[in-house]
Amino acid sequence: MKPTLLIMAAGMGSRFGGLKQMQSVGPGGATLLDYSIYDSLRAGFGKVVFIIRRQMESDFRKAVGDKWEALTPIGYAHQELTDLPDGFHAPPTRQKPWGTGHAIYSAREVVQEPFAVLNADDFYGRQTFQVMADHLTSLSTLESTSYAMVGFPLANTLSEHGHVSRALCEVDQNGNLQKIVERIKVRKTQGGAEYLDEKEMGHPLRGDELVSMNIWGLTPAVFRQFGDLLGNFLREQGDMENSEFLIPKAIDLLIAQKRAEVKILPTSDSWFGLTYPEDRKQAEVSIRRLVSEGVYPEDLWV
Numbered sequence: 467m468k469p470t471l472l473i474m475a476a477g478m479g480s481r482f483g484g485l486k487q488m489q490s491v492g493p494g495g496a497t498l499l500d501y502s503i504y505d506s507l508r509a510g511f512g513k514v515v516f517i518i519r520r521q522m523e524s525d526f527r528k529a530v531g532d533k534w535e536a537l538t539p540i541g542y543a544h545q546e547l548t549d550l551p552d553g554f555h556a557p558p559t560r561q562k563p564w565g566t567g568h569a570i571y572s573a574r575e576v577v578q579e580p581f582a583v584l585n586a587d588d589f590y591g592r593q594t595f596q597v598m599a600d601h602l603t604s605l606s607t608l609e610s611t612s613y614a615m616v617g618f619p620l621a622n623t624l625s626e627h628g629h630v631s632r633a634l635c636e637v638d639q640n641g642n643l644q645k646i647v648e649r650i651k652v653r654k655t656q657g658g659a660e661y662l663d664e665k666e667m668g669h670p671l672r673g674d675e676l677v678s679m680n681i682w683g684l685t686p687a688v689f690r691q692f693g694d695l696l697g698n699f700l701r702e703q704g705d706m707e708n709s710e711f712l713i714p715k716a717i718d719l720l721i722a723q724k725r726a727e728v729k730i731l732p733t734s735d736s737w738f739g740l741t742y743p744e745d746r747k748q749a750e751v752s753i754r755r756l757v758s759e760g761v762y763p764e765d766l767w768v
């Protein structure tokens with residue numbers, strides 16, 4: 467069974483100032499999302515499912531989905547504020563859905579295969595998709611809770627234009643994820659990198675620490691697990707206006723409860739994304755270089 471690529475594309479980019487998923491960065495109007503799909507298909511993925519907001523589906527199909535329908539099966543899942551486990555309801559003042567963990571939960575009726583889930587507005591690189599495809603196709607059962615995460619060297623993920631949030635990973639001697647520590651303000655420095663604490667004090671980082679860029683390898687077993695965790699989250703934080711049920715926190719809980727193990731899949735690829743408006747120009751330059759080197763064709767859809 468070929469794995470599925472599940473792409474989280476429902477969010478608006480507040481720091482970027484618009485719908486980042488639709489921003490062209492390559493020849494022919496290709497977006498970062500398009501390069502992820504292209505890389506996944508040549509790595510052996512068999513289907514693509516987009517998680518979107520229902521009201522953006524028509525525009526999203528025209529801009530993205532319709533271009534790929536001739537090359538691979540396409541599906542859609544809708545992340546809705548009201549799509550919650552039985553017995554739970556959204557507070558009347560709540561305006562937005564419940565975060566990336568909730569996004570995965572919203573795809574439970576659409577995805578029946580092992581899958582990789584990732585952000586729509588990030589560039590991950592060819593090797594990233596190959597190591598993930600190799601892991602997912604090696605699983606012996608759909609109920610496996612042997613999950614995976616691609617780990618990037620921190621230095622390969624930083625923006626030239628401001629602070630970023632990064633999830634630093636603690637890994638055991640067997641290459642399994644033990645814990646994720648979220649650092650909110652991480653930036654480049656002359657000697658490598660640093661993060662700022664709540665008092666704006668700087669703490670040095672080497673730059674070779676492994677970080678999660680939100681590309682996970684999962685199986686359908688995770689839908690039941692995330693449903694349970696989402697219910698607990700809503701009991702504790704459901705009445706908070708901006709509370710979010712996030713993938714790293716959910717995975718952290720599953721590891722701590724010994725309900726899953728997560729293999730770190732290392733990659734030497736460089737990540738880049740569209741955190742700040744200035745990042746778009748750098749993304750265009752990077753894509754053009756990769757096209758000139760023959761890594762990508764001028765036309766992804768041929």
